[in-house]
Amino acid sequence: MFIIPFVWLVRSSLMNLSQIFTMPPEWIPAPFQWSNFQRALTALPFDTFFKNTLIIVVTVLVGTVITSTIGAFGFSRIQWKGRDTVFAILMTSMMLPAAVTMIPSFLGWQALGFYDTLYPLIIPAYFGGGIFNIFLLRQFYLTIPRDFDEAAFVDGASYWQIYTRIIFPLSRSAVIVVALFSFLASWNDFMGPLIYLKSDSLFTLALGLQMFQGSYTAQWDLLMAASATVVLPCVIVFLAGQRYFLEGITLTGLKG
């Protein structure tokens, strides 16, 4: 049930049109139409789309990991007055529909002259990296024994040193989960690029694919080849990190 659409995607991406439409459907392409990929990917500047997507994904990932781990540290390993209240207030942004902030955010970026640039898609990652990620990391940090920092404190370590030398290295698997989430979220993001980008030269893969759909409506072989190309990196990244992924979610899912 869950795998059939994938199989259908892959087989369709490797067939020519007449084979695709054969009834009853055939499952094995004969011969494999590898040229579909070449034709699909050269029909539109997918290399540019890929480059743009990569720029966004990498810079967002770096920003998210840095600021969400720092934030989670401040919300779990440092005692300060009002800490938990502030955290609870920040948590409410998870409940807020994105639609409410969409228009003023757009107008703000436009006023700053950043409409039709990649900045609106990147900069927010450097401001906390999303409360969900902070929540996830905070849950993890809270499970690390307090004695670790106490001992380091006695030895004269600063908060920064405790974060970089103790907490960050100990939370490797949670950080990997956050990095994976960040990768998938920005790779898959459709609405953000749709709102902020106008020039084709800045389009991401998700937008490019949608554009491709508009102009190649009946070319199902090419549409499937292009779709498979956009899906593939996600599947590879997921398979590479899935051990942490499933573990990380299970660990931090609800308990707390």
Add this chain to the structure above:
Amino acid sequence: MRKGMFYGLLFTAPAILGFAVFTLGPMIASLVLSLTDYNVFKAHTSFTGLDHYIRLFSGEDELFYQSLGATFYFVVLRVPAVIILSFAVALLLNLNVKGRAIFRTIIYLPSIVPAVASAMIWMWLLNPDLGLINSLLSRLHLPTSGWLYSEESVIPSVVLTTLWGIGSTVIIFLAGLSGIPRQYYEAIEVDGGGWFHRLRHVTIPMVTPTIFFNTIMTIIGSFQVFNEAYILTQGGPNNKSLFYVFYLWRTGFRDADMGYASALAWILFVIILFFTVIVFRTSKSWVYYEGGERS
């Protein structure tokens, strides 16, 4: 600890600043905008007070009711379907069978597929003339459907395509199931209770906090359906799948009517808040926390 306040604020400053700039500020601005007739195509912006809200509720804007209706229909259909299906799948995956990790991966994989690609696959599968699903149905001599192209079936079809992505809900259910202490099952077994007894008297009560969490998240997510409307149906046929956020996006970004769209956004916020609060309120009577009520 020394200077806790200073360092605490320093480490959390990016997050707090981000909240102020990207959530709180836009939220207030959106409320203010909704009281004006701000439109990119118009030279002057004036304060219109509650005009947008009055226009919306007076019945003048038919598309508002259309999109509200389509979205409610979607939510009512999708939320129970997602919860029941993902709970059933999680129960199956929680059994001690070989290759469990592989099955979990297979279930989770679709939810990482970009929405555009997933929409493309489903458009192809559901194509009324050429798609796999209709061709299988007709070979089995079962009635076929127009799926996304027929007014009656468009919303159920969109629900169907989103069910492919229940992976993360399933994983959260699995986390809940794995937290049930074994001795509860052993107690039932001693009493001679069967599979159904265990499900009814142990599993379901013990996962009610997870059901609660997943229900809230699914409600919030379903009200905000957008990608499917944009990519799969463009709101059609005949506005039958004109989902609320799609209508909002169209009003704000295609028609540049940003004041009006901000009013639409605030109404959605209130609706989502209303349903979230209702689920929270009713939760007292059906959500079971081990060791009594949690704050």
